[in-house]
Amino acid sequence: MRRSAATPAPMCRRSRSMRNSRRWSCPTRPASSNTPWSCPSTDLIDPQCPGDRQRVRFCPMSLLARLSETVGDAFEAAGVDRSYGTVVVSKRPDLGQFQCTGALAAARSVGRNPREIAQTVINALTATEMFAAVSIAGPGFINLTLTDAAITAVTQAAVDDERCGCTLVERPVRYIVDFGGPTVAKAMHVGHLRSTIIGDSLQRLLRFLGHDVTSDIHMGDWGTQMGMLIIEVERRYPDLPYFDASFSGPYPTESPVTLDDLHEMYPTVAARVAEDEAEAERARRATTELQNGRPGYRALWQHFANVSISAQRADFEALGVKFDLWYGESTVHDRIAPLLERIKSSGRAVISDGALVVPVAEEGDQMDIPPMLLTKSDGSYLYTTTDLATLDQRITELKAEDILYVVDARQALHFIQVFRAARLTGIVPDDVALEHIAFGTMNGTNGKPFKTREGGVLKLKDLIAMVTDAALARLAEARIAESYPDEERAAIAKAVGLAALKFGDLSNHRTSNYVFDLDRFSSF
Known part of the structure; x- marks a missing residue:
């Protein structure tokens, strides 16, 4: 669990999309834009082709890219750079489906009237059906509306193409998608839903585009909560036997506790630690001994991890989500000590009140950015420390080029500190992109983070059961699949319920908080 703060999300150092962008061209089209286009796909009218009906063969590609190319041709014919022909979805659908504002910028570059340029472009475009x-x-906005036949042809071209008109990137990028996963010893709850759905969407999209993607759940498994x-x-x-320092093993293979036990224990001990400094010191000491390798504590911790991962795998599988790596903070523990020595030798770390910190504030910051804490005054490590060690592993071992952290927006300050410290200390080079994919919270109808009626955090498996039951009720109301066997109806309801859950989440703006309304989500 990383520190949270309601601060703006850090932006990535550079844009990968710009690096991979290129002007689309059909491999069978001659280089000159004035020659007929012959490409084996769906027919559409095009002014470049001869005959009674001028035709274009729609290669599988983005409709916006195709429109931009067509309008770019018209700009080029008008004597200005074709790059001004970029087409976007119109913000004024009452005027047209698409819009191009390039005539205004083109006019400034060539010293001509923007409406004159726009009219010349329009004259070329109206020559096609x-x-x-x-x-x-206005001053020269070009509004475009396609014919039904054109829209049908574009749609059919996408349907006929196994990639739905989406081309592969020219140079795949090695991405790491960090899901900021659940903490060991805690059942998954609705708070994990957004990172799971958004992160899974990202890894699927990036893979579909042809990138090299590694997804990492990145579990919280090494902090003070383990000592508690x-x-x-x-x-x-x-x-x-785990508490007998003289016991030499072997330790029991069966866990003495279940995930439900741990789920009940944690708030109990957390409350006691908060009230009793002696208990807090015991927890800190147990954490230090665990991290230093005390055999009994390591064996017990492994049981915590095993029962947690077993249950969490089932929850993720129910959502149809898979990870390439099930790493946690503990994975990089052995890297921390040598990494700290490297950071010290870089001259970027300083001692402040006995703690080791990296100052990360920059001139021009609009808010207070405190130094990033590497070690406490007692020498113990923090989440910031393990996050830097994880970055070091991802750069040196996984050869990451772009690292995405799909984590709650309230942890933005943490990522500002970690990203800046990673750059300053040389852990992450400038040609590796880092980005916090921040998202808002899923709230109840009262506008607060979603809770059960009893006021507790709703477990993810219970939420899945709720949407499945809602889907079953809708099937019954609509009298759908009445003759199907109960087992098949239940499978349909689960698939529909999960789809509604994912769609309901993704239909909201990623960075916005939204209200989870089961009735609205299941109104299909």
Whole structure:
């Protein structure tokens, strides 16, 4: 669990999309834009082709890219650079489906009237039956509306293409998608839903585009919460061998606790630690001994991890989500000490009140950016420390070029600190992109983070059951699949419920908070 703060999300150092962008060209089209286009795909009218009906063969590609190329041709014919022909979806659908504002910028570059340029472009575009309407608005905005036949042809071309008209990137990028996963010893709850759905969408899209993607759940499994659970298990079961420093093993292969046990234990011990400094010190000492390799604590911790991962795998599988790596903070523990020595030798780390920190504030910051804490005054590590070690691993071992962190927007300050410290200390080179994919919270109808009626955090498996039941009810209301076997109806309801859950989440703006309304989500 990383620190949270309601601060703006850090932006990536550079744009990969710009580096991979290129002007689209059909491999069978001659280089000159004035020669007929012959490409084996769906027919559409085009002014470049001869005959009674001028035709274009629609290669699988983005409709906006195709329109931009067509309008770019018209700009070029008008004597200005074709790059001014970029087409976007119109913000004024009452004027047209698409819009090009390039005439205004083109006019400034060549010293001509923008409406004159726009009219010349329109004259070229109206020569094709591709457009139902082309018009000028304001100082030179070009509004475009396609014919039904054109839209049908584009749609059919995408349907006929196994990639739905999406071309592969020219140079794949090695991406790491970090899901900021759940903490060991805690059941997955609705708070994990958005990172899971958004992160899975990203990894699927990037893979579809042809990138080299590695997804990492990145579990929280190495912090003070582990020490707290160790002392709580010892308090309840003091005779277990894990707490006998003289015991040489082997330790039991079966876990003494279940995930439900851990889920119940954690708030109990957390409350006691918050009130009792002696207990807090015991938890810190247990955490340090765990991280230093005490055999009994390591064996007990492994049980915590095993029962947690087993349950969490089931939850992720229910959502149809898979990870390439099930790494946690513990994975990089052995890298921390040598990494800290490298950071010290870089001259970027300083001692402040006994703690080791990296100052990361920059001139021009619009908010206070405190130094990033590497070690506490007692020498213990923090989440910032393990995050830097994880970055080091991803650069040196996984050869990452672009690292995406799909984590709640409230943790933005943490990522500003980590990203800046990683750059300053040389852990992450300038040609590797880092980006916090921040998202808003899923709230209840009261506008607060979604809770159960009893006020607790709703478990993810219970949420999945809720949407499945809602889908079953809708099937019954609509009298759909009444003759199907109960098992098949249940499978349909689960698939529909999960689809509604994912669509309901993704239909909201990523960075906005939204209200989870089961009735609205299931109104299909």
